[in-house]
Structure formats: structure tokens, C-alpha cells
Amino acid sequence: MKIYFIVDEAQNLTPHEVKTIITRAGEGTKVVLTGDIFQIDHPYLDSYSNGLSYLIDKMQGQKIYATSTWKKASALNWLSWRATCCDTRCSYYAT
Secondary structure (H helix, E strand, C coil), X not given: CCCEEEECCHHHCCHHHHHHHHHHCCCCCEEEXXXXXXXXXXXXXXXXXXXXXXXXXXXXXXXXXXXXXXXXXXXXXXXXEEEEEEECCCHHHHC
């Protein structure tokens, strides 16, 4: 059975919450986290300390990890959107 676990607004999660989500996903589950690190609603997180940024930093260089940053022009400013995907067999989170 293939399972895709999608977490939206991941920029509002703490690093501990992101690690908890990933380590609880079943074997073979594909985990996708989306969010904008510049639109954080959490009073104790910023664009560097949030769970999405933490995951991006820790997963760089892993074979089963991918990230993309999308930028789109708007009338007011540039908006960025980041999707982060990893396979739950990742050795970093399995230990």
C-alpha cells in the first residue's frame, strides 16, 4: 500500500514536531511538507528556527530527499513556496 502524508503550513511547526511526524510515519510512507518560511504565525519561531527550515537543513545531501522553491510575482511582492519531501526510510530520522 502506498501512502502519501502531506503536511501543509509546516513553517508553523517546531523542529521537534516535524521530527515527531516523520518518525511516526509508517515504512514506505512518502512525507511531503509544504509551507512558506516567510509567513510564520507562531510567536516563538522565525524563518530560521521553524520545523520546515530545520528539515531542509538536516536533509540536504540525502538521496531520498528533494526540495524546491517557487517564486511568483505578485502586485505587492515576491512570494515563495517551499515543498519538502522525504522518504521515511531516511537514516537520519530512523536512528
